[in-house]
Amino acid sequence: MGDIKIIGNIVEKIPWEEKKGGKYGSPVWRYSNNPIIGRNPVKGVARIFNSAVIPYGGEFIGVFRGEQTNGIPYIYLGRSEDGITWNFDENRIPFEDEEGNPFMPLYAYDPRLVKVEDIYYIIWCQDFYGAAIGMAKTKDFKKFIRIENPFLPFNRNAVLFPRKINGNFLMLSRPSDSGHTPFGDIFVSESKDMVYWGKHRHVMGKSSNWWESLKIGGGAAPIETTEGWLLLYHGVSSTCNGYVYSIGGAILDMDNPSIIKYRCENFLLTPEEWYEERGFVPNVTFPCATIHDAATGRIAIYYGAADSYVGLAFSKVDELVGYIKDNSKVSESDTEIGKR
Amino acid sequence: MGDIKIIGNIVEKIPWEEKKGGKYGSPVWRYSNNPIIGRNPVKGVARIFNSAVIPYGGEFIGVFRGEQTNGIPYIYLGRSEDGITWNFDENRIPFEDEEGNPFMPLYAYDPRLVKVEDIYYIIWCQDFYGAAIGMAKTKDFKKFIRIENPFLPFNRNAVLFPRKINGNFLMLSRPSDSGHTPFGDIFVSESKDMVYWGKHRHVMGKSSNWWESLKIGGGAAPIETTEGWLLLYHGVSSTCNGYVYSIGGAILDMDNPSIIKYRCENFLLTPEEWYEERGFVPNVTFPCATIHDAATGRIAIYYGAADSYVGLAFSKVDELVGYIKDNSKVSESDTEIGKR
Numbered sequence: 001m002g003d004i005k006i007i008g009n010i011v012e013k014i015p016w017e018e019k020k021g022g023k024y025g026s027p028v029w030r031y032s033n034n035p036i037i038g039r040n041p042v043k044g045v046a047r048i049f050n051s052a053v054i055p056y057g058g059e060f061i062g063v064f065r066g067e068q069t070n071g072i073p074y075i076y077l078g079r080s081e082d083g084i085t086w087n088f089d090e091n092r093i094p095f096e097d098e099e100g101n102p103f104m105p106l107y108a109y110d111p112r113l114v115k116v117e118d119i120y121y122i123i124w125c126q127d128f129y130g131a132a133i134g135m136a137k138t139k140d141f142k143k144f145i146r147i148e149n150p151f152l153p154f155n156r157n158a159v160l161f162p163r164k165i166n167g168n169f170l171m172l173s174r175p176s177d178s179g180h181t182p183f184g185d186i187f188v189s190e191s192k193d194m195v196y197w198g199k200h201r202h203v204m205g206k207s208s209n210w211w212e213s214l215k216i217g218g219g220a221a222p223i224e225t226t227e228g229w230l231l232l233y234h235g236v237s238s239t240c241n242g243y244v245y246s247i248g249g250a251i252l253d254m255d256n257p258s259i260i261k262y263r264c265e266n267f268l269l270t271p272e273e274w275y276e277e278r279g280f281v282p283n284v285t286f287p288c289a290t291i292h293d294a295a296t297g298r299i300a301i302y303y304g305a306a307d308s309y310v311g312l313a314f315s316k317v318d319e320l321v322g323y324i325k326d327n328s329k330v331s332e333s334d335t336e337i338g339k340r
Numbered sequence: 341m342g343d344i345k346i347i348g349n350i351v352e353k354i355p356w357e358e359k360k361g362g363k364y365g366s367p368v369w370r371y372s373n374n375p376i377i378g379r380n381p382v383k384g385v386a387r388i389f390n391s392a393v394i395p396y397g398g399e400f401i402g403v404f405r406g407e408q409t410n411g412i413p414y415i416y417l418g419r420s421e422d423g424i425t426w427n428f429d430e431n432r433i434p435f436e437d438e439e440g441n442p443f444m445p446l447y448a449y450d451p452r453l454v455k456v457e458d459i460y461y462i463i464w465c466q467d468f469y470g471a472a473i474g475m476a477k478t479k480d481f482k483k484f485i486r487i488e489n490p491f492l493p494f495n496r497n498a499v500l501f502p503r504k505i506n507g508n509f510l511m512l513s514r515p516s517d518s519g520h521t522p523f524g525d526i527f528v529s530e531s532k533d534m535v536y537w538g539k540h541r542h543v544m545g546k547s548s549n550w551w552e553s554l555k556i557g558g559g560a561a562p563i564e565t566t567e568g569w570l571l572l573y574h575g576v577s578s579t580c581n582g583y584v585y586s587i588g589g590a591i592l593d594m595d596n597p598s599i600i601k602y603r604c605e606n607f608l609l610t611p612e613e614w615y616e617e618r619g620f621v622p623n624v625t626f627p628c629a630t631i632h633d634a635a636t637g638r639i640a641i642y643y644g645a646a647d648s649y650v651g652l653a654f655s656k657v658d659e660l661v662g663y664i665k666d667n668s669k670v671s672e673s674d675t676e677i678g679k680r
Binding site for chain 2: 127130151177187196197333
């Protein structure tokens, strides 16, 4: 491991496979047995994709976007010993309100899972008279209590930072419209209590690089490194035959994450394997989580593929951050504080 | 005056003209000398419309959307002795940040002006990397201090309630996209400090009545009455030749204003005079403020006309609320608390 380090926990059992060959110096490589989750993964669910995982109790746990056979997405719990083979609950996660009454969203998709202090937060997209962000908290993955929707519609791709910054919770999100949004920048918002949110700042927008020239959106929870917050996000290109979703990378300032220090002008991964190019929504690679190990600098990236599968890819923090720095191109709206 | 009363201040000098004739029982009638503000009202400004006024120091003061001759909208201050004839400052309102440095939005339009306790708040639409809500406060209409943008983009038509409810500031807004938004419902949000906002609730959406079948948006600050909050809002119909903006009315629950008690299925006023049908944007009547007198129940409605003029219309609280109640049709999404 080089000079650039992950600041965080040791995860000895992190899924891992060494790089084999690799072309053109790409710092991210795919797991050789991808996809790790195939079609019809559990009764009543046609496809699992765009899902988030986290170390828990010496093993791994995750929240998974399951497309039910009625076509409506919901969130399912899954467990794994190795982070690669997953077992899913047949029942949807039973959300309740703060009084203990069932409080299920009409639909729920693209969950993220982030631990802040001793609480696990699930953040997803749901109906709130339009597409918006829903949230719940759990300590034990048995009781899931919904908390206030943080933002007005329309919004998607909200991702919490894994620790408070300057005493406040911080969350990335991507304001949108209610359809297949043809625009979108990443903002960051602050809260003292996870109920009231404010001090919204613009973080970064689409760029002149064609792979992210339509819109972008937060992906995995930011990884704390000695260079700043490493953000893996998705960038979208619009073609005559639809959108193409690639994975990009940026480094955010540690104390003021609305400021981008480095932003890689090249995608880190783009659809080219059969499970990324073929499926319910062809040509999608959509990162939602990483598992990362501070001892070795290893990063395992979990990404949805073609809205049909879960793929796994790997990188090492020094190689990945080094590549982002070496290929960095930032714009004025990236480096400013983002207040207007 | 009947049984239904305005809860609020006495405004002896409220502009007023008695109803003359009137067809089909409409409870709102136009001022006979409309428009009260014509073209080229002040140097460098082509048109003033969509503007808000308030009693101040025994006279009246207002914040006006002035379309500069470069085509960019900004907010101008105006003063009036009678609420009908207005004198405008030639300079744009000089907003500053909390440290006293100039902090001007790139553009600013459709301002509202609401007094809560001893502070006057200006709320408008501006660029925040997309259309969003900007806010400032003043005590003396000399020093205008901007406060945090309350919401992420994209949003328009934010209107503050004129007093705290259950100890909190409440604000209506209309989440949107960044263009000529073809959808839109009214939400309400809560804040303890005007910095952090949350507990967002859906108030009301478009309806099956064609005059408001595309979208709706908050208009004048809600008027407190013995029946609840009287909200004058705009409703939009989409035609083959563009949008048509009419004025609608609803009564919101006093303590839980996300609940609609009554909602008038008929428009209260719709474009039919030359200054409403002809102009930069034909067929727009867009309410932004009222002056209302608790002693007489009189209500003077200020509305933008065709994005070119300011019109004035009148009503009386008992007649107006009575008409809304007599013609009320509420949907399930109107009467529910609006939490999902």
